Amino acid sequence: MKHTADNDWDLIIEPRKRLLSIDFAEIWRYRDLFRQYVKRDLVTVYKQTIFGPLWFFFNPIFTTIMYMFVFSTLAGIGTGDIPPAVFYMSGNLFWTYFTTCFTTGQTTLTANQSVFSKVYFPRLVAPLSGITSGFFKTVIQVIPLAAIYIYYVAQGVPMRFTWEALLLPFLIILIALMGLGFGLIVSALTVKYRDLNKLVTVGLQLWMYVTPVIYPVDITSDRTLSLLLKLNPLQGIFTDFRYMITGMGHMDWPGLLYSTLFTLTILFLGIIVFNKQERTFMDTI
Numbered sequence: 001m002k003h004t005a006d007n008d009w010d011l012i013i014e015p016r017k018r019l020l021s022i023d024f025a026e027i028w029r030y031r032d033l034f035r036q037y038v039k040r041d042l043v044t045v046y047k048q049t050i051f052g053p054l055w056f057f058f059n060p061i062f063t064t065i066m067y068m069f070v071f072s073t074l075a076g077i078g079t080g081d082i083p084p085a086v087f088y089m090s091g092n093l094f095w096t097y098f099t100t101c102f103t104t105g106q107t108t109l110t111a112n113q114s115v116f117s118k119v120y121f122p123r124l125v126a127p128l129s130g131i132t133s134g135f136f137k138t139v140i141q142v143i144p145l146a147a148i149y150i151y152y153v154a155q156g157v158p159m160r161f162t163w164e165a166l167l168l169p170f171l172i173i174l175i176a177l178m179g180l181g182f183g184l185i186v187s188a189l190t191v192k193y194r195d196l197n198k199l200v201t202v203g204l205q206l207w208m209y210v211t212p213v214i215y216p217v218d219i220t221s222d223r224t225l226s227l228l229l230k231l232n233p234l235q236g237i238f239t240d241f242r243y244m245i246t247g248m249g250h251m252d253w254p255g256l257l258y259s260t261l262f263t264l265t266i267l268f269l270g271i272i273v274f275n276k277q278e279r280t281f282m283d284t285i
Helices: 024-029 031-044 052-074 084-106 125-154 163-190 196-209 223-230 235-246 253-278
Strands: none
Touching: 024 031, 031 125, 052 084, 052 125, 084 125, 084 163, 084 196, 084 235, 125 163, 163 196, 163 235, 163 253, 223 235, 235 253
């Protein structure tokens, strides 16, 4: 049978001509697969467990209790005017979402290599579905934070949402894209160097301790150390998030601008490195 026109084919797969390119139309065509990936992540994560989806609530609650005991009670680290429970749970909320986006991007190529070798679909569907399912998990984990928040407000603690809270969706997008950018870079590198996964695991743990998850940004009066802490691109996001929902502290606009520029840079680098490695990673694995 002779084909004389390109439109005789349902789908034509062509290599990318540019490294910095994302075919959103192609990703949209695979939206059903995207939804299935999201559903899989949400449904199977606690499948065959006793408490099931309740672990979405237990994890932030138990983590917050541990932080309060270790860092607030034993170490005596203050949280300023913000109640410790609200401080730690809000920090853990954003940090968990960031690490979810990071690890989702990091394991894209290696975790899905069996699928990639058999079926064609846009590779970015996998990490994008991961950060989407992570977002839904984060929304669920907002419930215990909201309950604790309402309790302290009822007790007379002067917490309030500021008008800057309108930027909360922007902060969430920054967290997701920054984690995705880092994850894509690491994913491309771990194809050849599997030991990098171990190093990244340790690195993420250390990164948390230089991020204001468990302590306020003004914990030190040393100007040099304070400057080093502010070089952390997550610092402005965490500080601004707590200010938006409590009205305590201050809005770090320079930090937010720095986080935005850093996120765009790391995302562009991630896309370039990922697209370059995507062309040949099946031969490497």
